[in-house]
Amino acid sequence: MSSLAVHKVPSAAGTTGTAHKKPPLRRRIALLPTVTLLIGAVYCLLPVAWVVIASTKSGTELFSTFTFWPGSGLVDNVKELNAYRDGVYWQWMGNSALYAGLGALLSTCVSAFSGYALAIYRFRGRESMFNVLLAGVLMPPIILAVPQYLLMAKAGVTDSYVSVLLPQILSPYGVYLARIYASAAVPADVVEAGRMDGASEWRIFTRIALPMMVPGLVTVFLFQFVAIWNNFLLPYIMLSDDTKFPITLGLFTLLKQGAAAPALYTLVITGAFLAVLPLVALFLVIQRFWSLDLLSGAVKS
Amino acid sequence: MKTARRQSYGVKSAPYGFLLPGIILFALFFALPIGYALYLSFRKVHVSGLGLGSGARKEVWAGLENYSDALSDSELLHGALRVFGYGLIVVPVMLGLALLFALMLDADKVRFTPFTRLAIFLPYAIPGVVAALLWGFLYLPDVSPFYWVLDKLGMPQPDLLDGGPLYLALSNIAVWGGTGFNMIVIYTALQAIPVEVYEAAKLDGATPLQIALRIKIPMVAPSLVLTFFFSIIATLQVFNEPTTLKPLTNSVSTTWSPLMKVYQDAFGNGDIYRASAQAVIIAFATLVLSFGFLRAANRRSKQEEGAR
Numbered sequence: 001m002s003s004l005a006v007h008k009v010p011s012a013a014g015t016t017g018t019a020h021k022k023p024p025l026r027r028r029i030a031l032l033p034t035v036t037l038l039i040g041a042v043y044c045l046l047p048v049a050w051v052v053i054a055s056t057k058s059g060t061e062l063f064s065t066f067t068f069w070p071g072s073g074l075v076d077n078v079k080e081l082n083a084y085r086d087g088v089y090w091q092w093m094g095n096s097a098l099y100a101g102l103g104a105l106l107s108t109c110v111s112a113f114s115g116y117a118l119a120i121y122r123f124r125g126r127e128s129m130f131n132v133l134l135a136g137v138l139m140p141p142i143i144l145a146v147p148q149y150l151l152m153a154k155a156g157v158t159d160s161y162v163s164v165l166l167p168q169i170l171s172p173y174g175v176y177l178a179r180i181y182a183s184a185a186v187p188a189d190v191v192e193a194g195r196m197d198g199a200s201e202w203r204i205f206t207r208i209a210l211p212m213m214v215p216g217l218v219t220v221f222l223f224q225f226v227a228i229w230n231n232f233l234l235p236y237i238m239l240s241d242d243t244k245f246p247i248t249l250g251l252f253t254l255l256k257q258g259a260a261a262p263a264l265y266t267l268v269i270t271g272a273f274l275a276v277l278p279l280v281a282l283f284l285v286i287q288r289f290w291s292l293d294l295l296s297g298a299v300k301s
Numbered sequence: 302m303k304t305a306r307r308q309s310y311g312v313k314s315a316p317y318g319f320l321l322p323g324i325i326l327f328a329l330f331f332a333l334p335i336g337y338a339l340y341l342s343f344r345k346v347h348v349s350g351l352g353l354g355s356g357a358r359k360e361v362w363a364g365l366e367n368y369s370d371a372l373s374d375s376e377l378l379h380g381a382l383r384v385f386g387y388g389l390i391v392v393p394v395m396l397g398l399a400l401l402f403a404l405m406l407d408a409d410k411v412r413f414t415p416f417t418r419l420a421i422f423l424p425y426a427i428p429g430v431v432a433a434l435l436w437g438f439l440y441l442p443d444v445s446p447f448y449w450v451l452d453k454l455g456m457p458q459p460d461l462l463d464g465g466p467l468y469l470a471l472s473n474i475a476v477w478g479g480t481g482f483n484m485i486v487i488y489t490a491l492q493a494i495p496v497e498v499y500e501a502a503k504l505d506g507a508t509p510l511q512i513a514l515r516i517k518i519p520m521v522a523p524s525l526v527l528t529f530f531f532s533i534i535a536t537l538q539v540f541n542e543p544t545t546l547k548p549l550t551n552s553v554s555t556t557w558s559p560l561m562k563v564y565q566d567a568f569g570n571g572d573i574y575r576a577s578a579q580a581v582i583i584a585f586a587t588l589v590l591s592f593g594f595l596r597a598a599n600r601r602s603k604q605e606e607g608a609r
Contacts, residue, residue, distance in 0.1 A: 029412045033405035038413065040402050041420035044481065047435035048423070050446070054438070063443050110322050117319035121312075129320070136331050138591050140538050142560045143580040146567050147334035147341070170326035201315035230428035232541045233560075237568070248430040252545060255434055259548035269438065272431050283426040284419070 048276065055273035059266045077270040089271055091243055092250035093278075096229055099164055099246055104224035106169045111220050115178025116209055120191055130179070136172035145237045152238070163238040164246070168228050174220045181216025182209065222286060229279065247275045335584075342367050342578035367578035377579060380559045383468075387558075388536035390472040391479075396528055398476065399483035403521075404513050406484070407491040418488070422481035429478060433545035436474045441549065462550035474542045479535070483528040490524035491517060526598045533594070537587055540564070559583050 054062065057071030081089050118130055148167055152158045186209045194204040232248045239245055242253060251271050258264035345363035371377055402421055406414055424432060440461040442448045451458050461470045494517065502512050518525075540560040547553045555569060556562040563583065567576035 028410065030408055030410040033408040033411045034413060036405050037402060037411065037417035037421070040398070040480075041413075041417040044421045044424050044477065047432070047439060047477070048427075050439060051435050054444070110326065113319045114323035117316040121316035121319075123313070123316045126316075129324075133323075133327065135588070136327070138534060138584075138587055139331070139335070140560060140580070140583050140587055142538075142540070142563045143338055143584045144331065144334050146563065146573065146576060146580060147337040148330060150341075150573060151334060151337060166326075167330045170323055170330060175323065195312070201312060201318075205319070226426065230430075232428070232430045232544075236544075237564070248428045251434060252430050255437075255545065256548045265438075265444075268434065272434055275431060276427060279426045279428075280423065283423065 048280070051269060051273045051276065055270045057266065059263055062266055062269070073266070074270075077266050078274075081267055081270050081274070084267060088243060089250065089274075092245050092247045093275065095161075095244060096246040096248070098161070099168075099231075099235075100225045100229040103165055103168050103228045104221050106165075107171050107174055107224040107228075108217050108221045110170055111174035111178040111224075112182075112210065112213060112217055114175045115180075116182045116186070116205060116213070118175070118179045119182035120186060120188070120209070133172050133175055136170075137176070141233050145234050148234075149237050158238055159240050159244065161244060164235050164244075167234060168224075168231065171224055171227070174224055177220050177223070178213070178216065181219075182213055185212045185216060226279075251275060338577045338580055341574050342581050345574050363574065367575050368582070370575060371579045371582055374579075376556045377559060377562050380556055380562045384536065384539060384558050387468055387472055387475075387539065388533070390468060391475045391536055392529070392532045394472065395476045395479050395532060396483060396525070398480045399528065400487055400518070400525070402480070402484045403487035403491055404517060406488050407517070408509060408513075418485075422485055424478045424480075425482045427478065429474075429541040430545050432478050433474050433542040436470070436477065437546050437549045440470050462546065463552045467550070467552050471539075471542055471546065475536075475539070479532065483532070486528055487521055487524050490521040494520050523602075530591070530594060530598075534587065534591065537583070537590075 053070050055077060056074040058073030058076060061071035061073060114133075118126060144167070149158060149163075152163050157163050190208060190212075191204055194208050199207070229246070230248065231246070232252070235246050235249045236252075239249065242250065245253070251268060254264060254268050254271060258268050343363055343365075344360050345366060347359045347361040349359070402417075405411060406418055427435075439445050439447065442458060442460075448458050459466055461467070498516060498520075499512060502516055507515070538560060539558050543553050543557045544561060547555070547557075555565045559579070560583070563576050563579050566572050566579065
């Protein structure tokens, strides 16, 4: 199982005999690919670099100084953001952490159960169940979200944490990944051996299969975490009380108000900067745990 | 004997037990809403008299009325055309760049790969709304470094948030956000190709370009199909980015994309029946497109297998 952090076995150096004799000459860098990649990196980092710098500017500096020149207002901007509507910004961040953290955890559990069942057992309706579930991936979110809202309104639970959390627990994509991972990581004879020893099916799952599935489930969790953190449409439809907003929706409403009062732009920019920080940090720490070959490997089978 | 029978009974019912939470959630949050949307799409509100009083507004059967309305609605059609044009830019550019970067990462003697790989993948971690917000500011003449540069050079300053350039501006946000993820998918597939394949080609005197075109790209074709498929789906469902840019420009209407049109009809105009019919049409079109695509891709791969 290779992951993002795994490097290719250096093959090129070994094949050409001269590589060992004249390393300084032969170990030139391939200029074209390197430059192409560096340009790509600059393009991808540009808006992030911009927001880092722009967040240091005061309202007047934002419109008057060169954009890539840092300003002097970072501390004031953060203070202002803290003060905005009694710190509702931090409430949004907390809400996002709650929706994404708890949602991804529950989602991973459900995916693990379902994926394990679909991978290990042969039972009636297995394939049709799986296909119906996969069709869920193709459903435009709005065809789900509008009736979900109307049904929740009938049940009287719109505009609540539950209304955003519950619909995101079942992820067809998560089940799909878990199924692929379970069939690759859990050998059938190990399950059979567990049965021979008289273990219950639940015990076989929790004691034998689950530990084997952990690396794949980490990927499922991370995918779900990012998906829920980035979700906008569902909370946009479900919520009206802005103390329950996730950060995406919070920043959007702030931007919408900023269109009328450009003084709010500095708040939006500082808010965007602070919102990007935890996700980038998380991303840098965990990127080595992602096994994305799950994705490309999945297509081949 | 008795225990063996009990055990086999346990094995038989176990998968359903494991699937139970998934099935309940599917029924509640997928099947039921879809069914309800279908039901609503065949209903309408009948207003009698002046629409006053409690019994004046009644929900009645509408037949296909909502559907014929939706299909003849020029706003929905224009939204679909806009998204089609947007997709014509986003999908080829994003996947082209993803493939290019993946091949470059996989090439020999390339430097800074851990850094560039991470940098290009980074936008995946940034929510679409925040990405649109960041780029939106970079498109605003007052705060954008691009306009500052153009200004210093004495060059004309196009309005990026209007007309044709608006498509480029929106496409750029999608390309920025999606290239890295697709790059990683393709790159991981490239890594799975056994090294011996290249060695043989190199001994035969193949250049790196030939190896890329003749060996690498055909071998990662399944990943390309997958990324293409997901890109099309994501394009059809575009909603966050134009919605976020809307406060910054008057050129993005509330019905810019089909999904925005559904939202607008459902919550702006309060006509959930029409909105439901439109949502059903969009879902149907997505399913037809997806399955058509998957069948075509399947048929091709089967033909290739037969040819070998």
